Amino acid sequence: AGNRTLAIIKPDAFGSGKAGKVLALLEDKGFRLIAGKAKQLSQAEAGAFYEVHKERPFYGELVSFMTSGPCMPIVLEKADAVAALREAIGATDPAEAAEGTVRKLYAESKGRNAIHASDSDENAAREIAFFFAQTEIVG
Numbered sequence: 001a002g003n004r005t006l007a008i009i010k011p012d013a014f015g016s017g018k019a020g021k022v023l024a025l026l027e028d029k030g031f032r033l034i035a036g037k038a039k040q041l042s043q044a045e046a047g048a049f050y051e052v053h054k055e056r057p058f059y060g061e062l063v064s065f066m067t068s069g070p071c072m073p074i075v076l077e078k079a080d081a082v083a084a085l086r087e088a089i090g091a092t093d094p095a096e097a098a099e100g101t102v103r104k105l106y107a108e109s110k111g112r113n114a115i116h117a118s119d120s121d122e123n124a125a126r127e128i129a130f131f132f133a134q135t136e137i138v139g
């Protein structure tokens with residue numbers, strides 16, 4: 001499995017000043033931050049990023065939430081990064097998220113759920129390239 005994955009600290013967590021706490025939690029769990037920036041997504045960018053969910057009933061709500069304020073895409077490095085990050089962030093629905101996970105601590109609902117994480121190595125590669133040039137990622 002790959003050693004890199006993409007996360008996005010979503011507008012709810014970023015806007016309420018939780019970015020630092022989320023980064024600290026992830027660093028404490030052994031992830032290394034190798035790229036990151038604050039970014040206001042346009043409708044077109046959010047729509048393209050979440051293209052795989054285009055037919056889902058929550059797509060419009062998702063795009064509107066993700067463009068409601070700035071977010072923070074980050075690239076994280078760790079052994080088996082995709083699975084390790086999904087474990088660290090917890091279930092999509094914060095009501096089902098395990099203790100100590102990002103979503104248990106900071107998410108409000110299934111939609112406003114604080115953080116995104118890639119769900120496969122293939123999507124991690126696509127999502128990292130969506131936000132970052134090679135020159136913006138430290139080796």
Ligand code: CMP
Nearest residue numbers: 058061062092110111112113115116117
């Ligand atoms: P994310 O990991 O960013 O990828 C897809 C997102 O869709 C997911 O996080 C949720 O925030 C969002 N999502 C999934 N299910 C629902 C739902 N029932 N209502 C609103 N948003 C949802």
